Amino acid sequence: MRWRGRPLPIRARLTLWYTGVLLATFVVISALSYSLLRHNLMADLDESLLAAAQVISDTTGTSAEPPGLDPERLLREILGSDFYDKVFRLLDSQGNPDQPSTSRGANALLLSIEARANVQHRRRTLETVRTPSGEVLRVLTMPVVRSGRLTHIVQVGMPTARMERTLFRFLEALLVLLPPAVLLATAGGAVIARAALRPVDEISAIARRITAEDLTRRIPQQGTYDELDRLTGTLNEMLTRLDAAFIELRRFAADAAHELRTPLTVLRGGLEVALRNPRSAAEYERVLRSSLEEVERLVRLSEDLLLFSRATAGLEGARASVDLAAVVSDVADIGRRLAQSVGVSIHVKDAMAATVVGDAGALRRALLNLVENAVKYTPPKGGVEISLATDDRWAVVAVTDTGPGIEPADVARVFEPFVRLDSARARETGGTGLGLSIAQAIVRAHGGTIDVQSTPGEGSTFTIRLPRS
Numbered sequence: 085m086r087w088r089g090r091p092l093p094i095r096a097r098l099t100l101w102y103t104g105v106l107l108a109t110f111v112v113i114s115a116l117s118y119s120l121l122r123h124n125l126m127a128d129l130d131e132s133l134l135a136a137a138q139v140i141s142d143t144t145g146t147s148a149e150p151p152g153l154d155p156e157r158l159l160r161e162i163l164g165s166d167f168y169d170k171v172f173r174l175l176d177s178q179g180n181p182d183q184p185s186t187s188r189g190a191n192a193l194l195l196s197i198e199a200r201a202n203v204q205h206r207r208r209t210l211e212t213v214r215t216p217s218g219e220v221l222r223v224l225t226m227p228v229v230r231s232g233r234l235t236h237i238v239q240v241g242m243p244t245a246r247m248e249r250t251l252f253r254f255l256e257a258l259l260v261l262l263p264p265a266v267l268l269a270t271a272g273g274a275v276i277a278r279a280a281l282r283p284v285d286e287i288s289a290i291a292r293r294i295t296a297e298d299l300t301r302r303i304p305q306q307g308t309y310d311e312l313d314r315l316t317g318t319l320n321e322m323l324t325r326l327d328a329a330f331i332e333l334r335r336f337a338a339d340a341a342h343e344l345r346t347p348l349t350v351l352r353g354g355l356e357v358a359l360r361n362p363r364s365a366a367e368y369e370r371v372l373r374s375s376l377e378e379v380e381r382l383v384r385l386s387e388d389l390l391l392f393s394r395a396t397a398g399l400e401g402a403r404a405s406v407d408l409a410a411v412v413s414d415v416a417d418i419g420r421r422l423a424q425s426v427g428v429s430i431h432v433k434d435a436m437a438a439t440v441v442g443d444a445g446a447l448r449r450a451l452l453n454l455v456e457n458a459v460k461y462t463p464p465k466g467g468v469e470i471s472l473a474t475d476d477r478w479a480v481v482a483v484t485d486t487g488p489g490i491e492p493a494d495v496a497r498v499f500e501p502f503v504r505l506d507s508a509r510a511r512e513t514g515g516t517g518l519g520l521s522i523a524q525a526i527v528r529a530h531g532g533t534i535d536v537q538s539t540p541g542e543g544s545t546f547t548i549r550l551p552r553s
């Protein structure tokens with residue numbers, strides 16, 4: 085249901101439905117009671133015709149008929165007011181009228197072909213006929229049988245006008261009742277809809293007051309466990325998640341600012357000291373070199389920040405089929421070059437064919453971050469192993485190293501942004517603390533998971549699980 089191109093508000097729709105259903109019920113009940121009344125009135129009429137015909141039939145050709153008594157008077161006496169506005173006539177077995185036994189107005193009665201045929205079979209006929217004068221009559225034609233022989237035919241008729249008038253009055257009453265009934269239904273429907281939707285309005289009013297600044301507030305639950313209470317619960321859960329996300333976002337912004345400030349402070353300090361007094365060319369070169377290092381650190385940090393925010397925003401690159409084995413061998417090649425310079429060996433173990441749907445570049449980045457870490461944190465002569473296995477749902481890439489391992493208490497933390505377990509060494513190795521966060525965001529955007537098993541002093545295994553296509 086729409087109004088000026090917009091869907092109607094629920095309140096109006098409920099009211100309309102309610103009114104519609106009630107109106108339909110009213111119409112159906114009216115139609116049923118009208119036809120029931122008509123049926124009953126007709127049955128009453130037929131019954132009174134039968135009673136009259138029975139009296140005529142009983143008094144015809146028997147000694148009960150007092151000689152000289154006009155049959156119309158006789159009937160009037162026996163039937164009383166029931167005889168009112170009935171006409172009748174008596175016919176012989178051939179269907180010829182028997183003049184004395186005919187009431188006034190009986191010339192309106194006719195013997196139809198069907199009635200004549202029924203009489204021959206000793207059956208009575210009830211029919212509704214229209215007289216030449218336009219009057220509608222209900223007519224009963226009944227055989228009179230004496231000792232198994234058809235002696236006469238009785239016809240009794242009665243205008244249906246009175247019955248039609250009663251029906252018309254009934255219809256009139258229904259039509260008069262209809263508008264107030266519809267009005268009442270609409271008003272009732274509107275009141276019910278308003279009452280039913282009031283809690284929804286209240287919930288939305290409270291929800292509107294909760295802004296990003298005030299995410300700790302919750303919508304009070306009524307404890308009725310009904311649909312609205314469940315809706316409130318769902319909204320509150322959403323607020324809790326939003327609140328957590330906002331806190332995380334603020335912390336991330338603060339951490340990022342802090343990460344940017346450190347190299348900038350170092351940079352400024354170095355430059356300020358250098359500018360304080362005139363220096364030799366060699367000294368200037370030294371300052372510039374160390375400044376360049378800090379600038380490179382800043383460039384790396386901003387690149388990682390960009391990668392991280394892109395990965396948390398979801399997959400933006402075109403999704404395509406990615407051959408994971410190719411990604412693994414590609415990353416292993418890059419890792420080998422890195423590993424050679426620090427005396428670490430890399431080898432790929434049983435890379436099985438596996439395809440996933442996603443962004444090949446992003447997946448390469450995620451795996452490269454794990455391999456870079458493994459090489460970075462593994463001491464010389466250590467080894468890094470990359471494996472690719474599959475089961476019926478997942479493609480599993482694991483990167484195992486023989487590095488220092490991670491304390492159990494730190495395992496959950498390493499995926500958080502800017503977390504470096506050994507900050508002195510991390511600064512030396514140039515890590516931004518975002519590598520694992522980026523990998524995790526990318527894997528999650530692909531519907532996968534990433535986790536780590538580690539034994540301190542022995543090594544770690546980082547495992548990426550991606551849904552197979």
Ligand code: ADP
Nearest residue numbers: 457458461498504505506515516517518519520
């Ligand atoms: P970073 O840029 O410092 O490497 P990451 O997010 O990649 O940042 O890693 C976070 C921290 O997790 C690292 O600083 C390091 O302490 C720890 N870590 C990561 N990979 C390994 C590993 N293979 N072995 C031991 N520690 C690791």
